[in-house]
Amino acid sequence: MSRIVTLFCQENSIGKEKARGLAHCIEELGVNIIRHGFNDGNPHAIDVRILAKEKEIILRIRDDCRPFNPVNYYRIYEHDDNLEKNIGLRMVIKMTKSIKYVSTMGTNNLVIKI
Secondary structure (H helix, E strand, C coil), X not given: CHHHHHHHHHHCCCCHXXXXXXXXXXXXXXXXXXXXXXXXXXXXXXXXXXXXXXXXXXXXXXXXXXXXXXXXXXXXXXXXXCXXXXXXXXXXHHHCCEEEEEEECCEEEEXXXX
């Protein structure tokens, strides 16, 4: 996945800082989906789409695991004294312009603007 993201960023003249942010978001959210959503013994899928616009990158991540809204989860725990808890999700949310979650027809959909 890393090579694909790097190639996409190079082809679309995306700077190194945004490219690192994009790669971090994909890795962190993908690992969370696999770790917490693939543990029910059923086969699942993750779909990642990237759209490069003039001044921003739009990342859409879709999975068919049980419903999970990382935005609400973050809001619940954002003031937790244990800063190491959910550090990856905290970093993703802080480095993005916006992040929106929608659950439709058994699918989790995250749309992230970087």
